[in-house]
Amino acid sequence: MFGRRRGDDGPRASVRELLPYLFPRKDLLAGAIVLSVLGAAAALAQPALAQELIARVERSSPLEWLPALLLVLVVVGALLDGFQHFLLQVLGEHVVLLTRRTLVARMLRLPVAEFDARRLGDLVSRVGADTTLLRAVLTQGLVESVGGLLTIVGAVIAMLVIDPLLLGLTVLVLVGAIVAMLVVMPLLTRASAAAQEQVGHLTSALERAIGAVRTVRAAGATDREIATIGERAGAAFGAGIRVARISALVVPIFGVAVQLAFLVVLGVGGLRVATGEIGIAQLVGFLLFLFLMIMPLGQVAGAIAAISVALGALGRIQEIVRLPAEEDGDAEALLVPVPDAPMVAFDGVGFAYPGSDGRKVLHDVSFAVPAGTRTALVGPSGAGKSTTFALLERFYDATDGRVLVGGVDVREVDRASLRARIGYVEQDAPVLAGTLRDNLRLGAPDATDDDLEAALASVNLSSLVTRSDAGLGAEVGEGGVLLSGGERQRLAIARALLAAAPVLLLDESTANLDARNEASLKAALDVASEGRTTLVIAHRLATVVDADQIVVLDGGRVLAVGTHEELLTASPLYRELAAHQLLAPADEPA
Structure with missing residues (x-):
């Protein structure tokens, strides 16, 4: 009934x-189940006591302690229900916490290619909205249904003792x-998954618009973005209505x-009372x-419905959790440089991005x-300069x-050791x-404030x-x-x-900087x-002329390697780049 598959309505998970x-x-779960069982026992005792009260009234027998005991059972049952509800709410919050931690831990370890292929807002929606739906499985009756099932079983046994015929008729109707x-229920599961998918699309559209709000307003596209997000909201509304x-x-x-x-019970039972049976x-x-x-039947029905909805949301969560993490299958060896080897080397490297048809x-x-x-790496846009950095960082592996x-192949070492x-x-x-402190400590969490201020001073940011x-x-x-x-x-x-790594990759972008900032x-x-x-990755000649060597790239190929003076003579592309100010001459103001 709840098998795992992925269909037209999105990913689904299994129970x-x-x-x-x-x-x-497990302690909270056990406590909630015990309270549920005790509550069931208190509930089952009440009809039995009520029946005995009526029987005594019919016989004109003394009621004795029965009314007080019935009242005590009612109060105790209510208290048990209240405390059980509290435990279930706390357990539900733990469910959300565990799910979010699991999902975030996997999400932040996914290969970079997965982030390139997915919408940020949709991923955020899975951490927020989808995880919250799992809590409903507990708070809408799953654990309560344990006690409910006991109540149902106890009630059925009592009804069987009272009148098997009436019980048989009742069971036929309920079955x-x-x-x-x-x-x-399967229809509800698929509809819920589709609804959560639409919420993900809505979150993605909103994240895109808010993230680029200055660009949107400068382009006069505010109304269009509002309309686009409104359409997404409408689609989410429609999916919610279907649920x-x-x-x-x-x-x-x-x-x-x-x-x-x-x-049925009233009619047939009244007839049997009239006949004296x-x-x-x-x-x-x-x-x-x-x-x-x-009420227990309603709890069981609610639990089934909650599970159906939760499985739709869990399918989207598990879609991410099932993806292999970046470290999966990688070598675990630490990077130990070979003596006298070049610190960085590319040896006949070819590369195609995933999904690019090779x-x-x-x-x-x-x-x-x-x-x-x-x-320095130079070349026109699309030459492959940034791709070389992505391969060095092992965001991707060379084809x-x-x-x-x-001197060590980066595929043979642990990514953390490499990075x-x-x-x-x-x-x-x-x-x-x-804060500034948060940003600076990203790669050096143990750095002191003095270390941070020294690093800022070294780049003229005091x-x-x-x-x-x-x-x-x-x-x-x-x-x-704000910067x-x-x-x-x-x-x-x-x-x-601050990270003090021996290899430094700088994608130097100075095209939009004034002369003073460029000098800094x-x-x-x-x-x-x-x-x-x-x-x-150089964009200005001021950066290039100081380099020990320059690699000229075009169309993903190395056209020339040499110093500034050598390349001015040997590389037509290099001379062209300098002449067209993509690389500004060193003696000219930027």
């Missing part, structure tokens, strides 16, 4: 996959309702079954046990970077050839929302500490919006310096390169 998420705290509900429509079938099915059962006390007792069964962006790329030197660090030896400053210099009373606790804004482009670049370099950035690059093996 077996759901169970581990429901039992993060028909259960069969109908089992038909509805509501299907889940609403459960209520009338159950309600009709209860009414029919009540009418059972007494009035027995009929009242049977009716009380029937009413006692109604279309390569690098072709037989070969060059070597000796330890302690600076190498052909080898990428070596310290511990490589500092990486991306072109857009990502800055995390938070003013960031003094411009605010918060000092290193000053907020940088979402994506570093200038040059400050973001230099902050990223300071972060790399060049000085920061010089500081960062001291004592390190540095690879720079």
